[in-house]
Amino acid sequence: MLAIGYTINPEDPLLISQDILFLLIPISIIVLFYGLLNGLVSIAIITIVMFAFYGKINHDIFLKVLVLVFVLGKFHEIWSYALKKSQTEKELLLSRFNELGTRYYALKTSHDQMELNYVLNPTSLRRIIMELIKSHETDKGTYDSMISLISRVYNIQKMSVCVFENDVCKLCVSSSDKDVTLAKEDPLVEQAIETGSPVYISQHVEAETPYLAAIPMMDNNKLGAILLIEEMPFISFNEDNLISISFIFDFFYENINKVSIVKKSKIMQEFAFEFRFEYIRLYTLEKKFNIDSSILIFKTNSKLSSHRVIETISSLKRGLDTYSNIEHNGVFITLLMTPLSIISSAEVVKEKVISSLDDETNETLTSSIFNISQHDIIREFMGLKDDR
Known part of the structure; x- marks a missing residue:
């Protein structure tokens, strides 16, 4: 704005001598988009320009701009709050629908599994979930329990889970005794993190990777945890099992966050x-x-x-x-x-x-x-x- 004004009239870069006070246009845009603080910074810049080019402050224009900045600043605050409130309601609804969908699938898969192989393996997905809920003690112990259960039910020979906090890996546990190091540059891991959805080796046939599958859990568009399957018999490595594992991991991660929130609060302890x-x-x-x-x-x-x-x-x-x-x-x-x-x-x-x-x-x-x-x-x- 100052550059345009200076080009038009070097002696009046703010164009305050015009019939229309063009200065209000950029000020309004700045305050509406970026808030009151940025509007006050703009006023400070305008004040400096007035001293430099006009030798004094035009109090009439200064007060007009100041009042406009405060009014639009309040509007920006109200509008931003309304947008944030609307976004929060949307996130709550999506979260509840995802929870209900996960529970429905867990129940459906439990009944299917019990009908198919109850005699050989009398462990339903529902029972797995209940065991996971009861195993919440320490983070490492909890994830160890989850790995043990999934490995036993789906015949996985080697798998690991890495948990993140603020994009930093804070915990890695494995079905083996060896230390786990997550290679983020691995093609399966990289795509899983980018897309936020499970990725399988069949999608990267020519890629050099030690993993058969990478299943991420996203938390507010950030990586919360990732499950990596390294060794699994071919007969068990099928779409149904991988989907079931993904849902167990989803329910587990969601549930451990719930436990953390509930443990921090004392309200309504009498209820379920x-x-x-x-x-x-x-x-x-x-x-x-x-x-x-x-x-x-x-x-x-x-x-x-x-x-x-x-x-x-x-x-x-x-x-x-x-x-x-x-x-x-x-x-x-x-x-x-x-x-x-x-x-x-x-x-x-x-x-x-x-x-x-x-x-x-x-x-x-x-x-x-x-x-x-x-x-x-x-x-x-x-x-x-x-x-x-």
Whole structure:
């Protein structure tokens, strides 16, 4: 802008003597795209130019530009926040759908595997997953357990896993006793990291590589971990087994991150692990970005009524909803969490649940709806102590 202005009129590089104040155009673009701080830097540069070329500051123009910068700076802040909030909601939905897809495939593969070879190998994928969940002690011990299980079930003779943090390899474990060093320049490893999806030797027939397959796990578009298969019998090296291994690794990596998040928090310790993780995630999103989520709570002194409520909720809940129940001092409490929904939306779900129950059950029920940010009130309504 200064160069253009100087070319047009060397004595008036800011073009402030024109009928239209062209100076506002680049200032507006800078502030809208890059924020208030960059706008203030631009004002500082303009002030220096005014001193250098005009010998004084034009206070009228200076104040106009300053007011514009503050107004557009606030707009940039609001718009950036709205974009970040929208992106976070999208990531949450994608994460939940991926979790549901992984669980569905795990169950399907478990049943298929049990039907095919239960007599010879009575270990289902579902059982493997449960063993992995129970083995979370230390990182090395956990990954050792995973390698041992996958090697045993899929007859893999040699494999390894490398875990990354901020693009730096912090841990490598192997099915052998030898130390593992990841060669990122390997064609299979390189393509797996670039694409974020599994790569097999059949895709690189002529490549010189010690690996048969490289299966990466991406975390926010960064490499979180990679599983490398080096030796595996030809009869076991097939598409179905490789897909199953990929899903086990996916579930495992996702689950160990969940455990890490839940262990760091003390809230809702009375409830099931999956429910706690989802509660912590939605509670954190509400605090950071004001993303609304609601919780329906049903209380009753009758065990039969509680059973009917749980049956009704399990049949009516939507794909992203999560529920859990506990008994506290003789009171049966059931919670239904509805992500990304305001209280009025949760009211519709509540009415469906109540209308599906018989009058006898409804007479024993006490129910209420809360925003997930009302953690203290939620605990008080359930008769539980503050856990923060």
